[in-house]
Amino acid sequence: MVGTDYGHADYSNDIEAIQTLARGGKISSSLGQKILGDNPKRLYGL
Amino acid sequence: MKYIDADGHVEECPTTFSDQYLELAFRSQRPAVIGRDGLAYWVIDEQMFPRRVGRGCNNLGTPASYDGIPTRHTALKPDSIESMELTDINARLRSMDAEDIAIQVVYPSLFLAYPLTSNNTFATALYSSYNRWLGDRLVPSKT
Numbered sequence: 001m002v003g004t005d006y007g008h009a010d011y012s013n014d015i016e017a018i019q020t021l022a023r024g025g026k027i028s029s030s031l032g033q034k035i036l037g038d039n040p041k042r043l044y045g046l
Numbered sequence: 047m048k049y050i051d052a053d054g055h056v057e058e059c060p061t062t063f064s065d066q067y068l069e070l071a072f073r074s075q076r077p078a079v080i081g082r083d084g085l086a087y088w089v090i091d092e093q094m095f096p097r098r099v100g101r102g103c104n105n106l107g108t109p110a111s112y113d114g115i116p117t118r119h120t121a122l123k124p125d126s127i128e129s130m131e132l133t134d135i136n137a138r139l140r141s142m143d144a145e146d147i148a149i150q151v152v153y154p155s156l157f158l159a160y161p162l163t164s165n166n167t168f169a170t171a172l173y174s175s176y177n178r179w180l181g182d183r184l185v186p187s188k189t
Contacts, residue, residue: 003053006141007107007130007155018049018145040050044151 001040048148056180057108057130058088058156067175067182072168077156081112085119088156090172091163095156108155132183152180 002018021032040046061067063077077090086109087094096106110120110127120127125141128134132152142150154176156162163169 001052002049004051004145004147004150005053005055006051006125006150007055007057018051018147022049022146036049040052040149040151043052044050046050046149 001043002035048146051142051147051150054150054152055107055155056132056152056183057110057127058154058176058179059109059111059131059133061133062156062179063172063175064179067178069171069174072171075168077172079109079112081115081117084117086110086112086117091165091168093162095159095162097159104159106155106158132180135183154180 077088096104129137
């Protein structure tokens with residue numbers, strides 16, 4: 001999963017991480033989908 | 047593709063513990079915000095939060111301002127106080143849209159400092175006040 005920590009002093013770096021993951025490259029798009037969507041959906045029951 | 051932000055925060059503000067939300071019995075102990083050297087602190091049971099140095103220290107984003115003045119930390123952030131404190135839900139939604147975030151799980155900030163008080167009944171009143179306040183913040187017609 002990814003959390004931005006929005007509101008905290010360090011959150012801008014985390015938001016960039018989301019875009020980096022979404023663009024892919026070092027990891028597969030399916031793995032990126034799990035990190036950015038599927039896993040938090042399962043954890044929070046969304 | 048829209049994403050889920052599994053860990054976002056809201057910065058509490060004096061309204062969080064206003065009469066509208068804090069039980070009558072605890073209003074004489076209402077958390078207060080003080081400013082010092084460009085930073086701001088909550089005073090709860092004569093203790094200051096955040097406690098930025100020492101054992102068990104914490105570096106919270108709340109309070110984001112005092113007397114209408116953004117703290118030094120807040121002034122460095124790109125987003126508005128209204129977004130951070132959710133007094134303008136649309137401001138937060140615009141920030142989320144900019145990053146293609148569809149859902150943001152929002153956690154408190156002040157309550158990351160634990161314990162805020164050794165009085166369990168008072169602590170429960172603070173949690174209840176926060177819950178009522180946040181509920182109102184997340185209903186667009188009430189913001």
